[in-house]
Amino acid sequence: MPDSTPTWRKADDDIVHGRQRLIFVRDGSWQLTALAYFADGQVTWQYGPPSDLAGLRQALADGTLALAPPDGTVVHVPGAGRFTMTADGAPWTAPMVLGDIADEVDGLNQRPDSSRRAYDAFRAYADDPSEERLETARSAYLAVPRHRRIYMLGDMDHNDVPARILLAGIGEEIPARRPGTTLTVTAEAKDGALDYFLRITPAVSAWERRHTADGPDTPTAAAVVIGGHVHPQGWPDPPGLDVLQNDYPASVVHRGREYRTVTHAYWALSTGDPAWHDRIADADRGFDAVEVAFAAPRRDGWAAARLAVMGTLLRDKCRRHPLIAATLLSTGDARVLYSDTGSCYWTRDGREGSNWMGRLLEVVRSELAAGRGGILS
Incomplete structure (x- = not known):
């Protein structure tokens, strides 16, 4: 049976990590589909409602799912056509696969299998x-x-x-x-x-x-998702993790110039044209600043410099706003997944996303922790 591969799903404001592998499902006819299972115990497959390991065991027992349909069965593979199943003598059994999956769920939760x-x-x-x-x-x-x-x-x-x-x-x-x-x-x-x-x-x-002398290899806290929320009627009170969004109204200063948000500062600095810079900086909201900035010319070398610029702005934001710094520290060692910019470079909203925003927040969080512990001044 093929090895499993990583997957994930959103649950409220969190990301739940999981694994998936191929399995056969019967819904009138047989079809090859993905069986996904997650750290919180949820198990999903096509045509079935969300279940758990007990539900998966029952589905394998009653024939809803199969590791291999009977010899001669015509199987549909979405996007690829059909094939006729032939017996290959594969040694996999339902108890073996269920045991593997239970062990993998243990691993997803960083607990002994x-x-x-x-x-x-x-x-x-x-x-x-x-x-x-x-x-x-x-x-x-x-x-x-x-x-x-x-x-x-x-x-x-x-x-x-x-x-x-x-x-x-x-x-x-x-x-x-x-x-x-x-x-x-x-x-x-x-x-x-x-x-x-x-x-x-x-x-x-x-x-x-x-x-483990240098600490755990993987985070001990559950991943947190930053962004993905729009607040046209105003920011919630208390704002919670939303204060870590770049367009949250927390001023930052760069070279003596104050900007309303990180978003205003980042996009204003992305252009070398003073007039465009001021138009972006003076926009009412972060959303408006981005819309104006899209039409502005980018300064030379911006793509190579943008990561350092964003890191500098995030550090300044936390330095000027202690409550925001405390909110970031409260996430512990959790993986930070940012999903607010619509850019695969900054976000982690898909498998191709680089999540640089989340990674920078983790770096700033580590610097704050080092400063609090007196390790770095």
């Missing part, structure tokens, strides 16, 4: 080899999708053999690491398996300390 939970359970059993902890380890091991168990320990020299030795009875024969071979579980083998987990525990702990 089934393999890591089983791994930790065996390490806990090695520290205190009680029957209760062994049963906990057994349950955790059986919860790992079968095709992923050999990778559970992250050790391809041993696969999951040490775990299976501990779960087996003395005298029992179990598959060995080499295909087609077996080993007989002895008391010595069990002692060796226990020693394996005792030896790797400090090594793994040391690696984890080194790996």
